Amino acid sequence: MVIVDNKSVYSGTSADFGEFSASIYKHFTISYPKFHKMDNLSKLAFLSVELLSGSKKSDHKYKGDEIGIILMNSSSSLDTDRHHQDTIIDRSNYFPSPSVFVYTLPNVAIGEISIRHKIFGEGNFFVMEKFNPQFIVSYIQQLFYNEIIKCCIAGWVEIDGNDYESVVFLIEKTDRTDKGIANFEPGTIQKIYNKMK
Amino acid sequence: MEQLIQKLKEEIIVALNLSEMKPENIDEKAPLFVDGLGLDSxxxxxxxxxxxxxxxxxxxxxxxxxxxxxxxxxMAEFITVNNKS
Incomplete structure (x- = not known):
């Protein structure tokens, strides 16, 4: 299921990630041929940000170097690492795929998003046992405080086979205290994550 | 040669995950890189x-x-020449 701004915007019929991701790509008429070459982690991160940016249009509001991307998960790029291992495990049939190998790092997903949205700000992919709102909040607050970025795409993008989940949100540095603007606190972020689970 | 070209087109689509591409969309004489299919390193x-x-x-x-x-x-010419030798 795909939820954007608390609204369910798409429900796929397949539990298979390859089919589900392809159906999202088609449903939202995304046009980016390189998507099909990405590994599953990058596809999941890419689609999450694609739908997020569609709702917020933050990439038009900020310069590329004012936007950061901070993601985390617990499986790193293990899903693709296994795929790569399959191509090298048999010494008599040893044909490692370059296009698989290049995705054997989780931060490549950030690179794909950065290329798509022309984002040049801080980018980091952290591997942690579980979703850690305290860490995300303190890390991004430091980036804001030190005026490294003004806006940040952040969240949890986890995939291992057909077991996957992604919760991505946009944080903007603002002095406004209007109603409707959620405070960027660990409790708020945890609530968003729990709601999506 | 024409059969080999058709086979190669299908293999390239699978190998490079060009899922939005069909064999008939690929011009066998067009450059594969930069122009043409726009492939990378x-x-x-x-x-x-x-x-x-x-x-x-x-x-x-x-x-x-x-x-x-x-x-x-x-590519097809390279395969044909080297298979004969």
Whole structure:
């Protein structure tokens, strides 16, 4: 299921990630041929940000170097690492795929998003046992405080086979205290994550 | 040769995950890189692996690679020539 701004915007019929991701790509008429070459982690991160940016249009509001991307998960790029291992495990049939190998790092997903949205700000992919709102909040607050970025795409993008989940949100540095603007606190972020689970 | 070109087009689509592409959309004489299919350096490596895995052929130098991987037709010619020898 795909939820954007608390609204369910798409429900796929397949539990298979390859089919589900392809159906999202088609449903939202995304046009980016390189998507099909990405590994599953990058596809999941890419689609999450694609739908997020569609709702917020933050990439038009900020310069590329004012936007950061901070993601985390617990499986790193293990899903693709296994795929790569399959191509090298048999010494008599040893044909490692370059296009698989290049995705054997989780931060490549950030690179794909950065290329798509022309984002040049801080980018980091952290591997942690579980979703850690305290860490995300303190890390991004430091980036804001030190005026490294003004806006940040952040969240949890986890995939291992057909077991996957992604919760991505946009944080903007603002002095406004209007109603409707959620405070960027660990409790708020945890609530968003729990709601999506 | 024409059968080999058709087969190569299908293999390239699978190897490079060009899922929005059909064999008939690929001009066998058009450059594979920059123009044409707009492939990149990782794709070049993937095509090199394809030639080795499917046809047992190796590209030995960067210069040879540029000529062989220029187009689908040049790849087919490379396979045909080397299979005869």
């Amino acid at each position: 990782i794709d070049a490596l993937e095509l090199t692996v394809l030639l080795e895995k499917k046809y047992g052929l190796k590209i030995n130098t960067a210069e040879e690679g540029k000529k062989v991987l220029y187009s689908v037709r040049s």
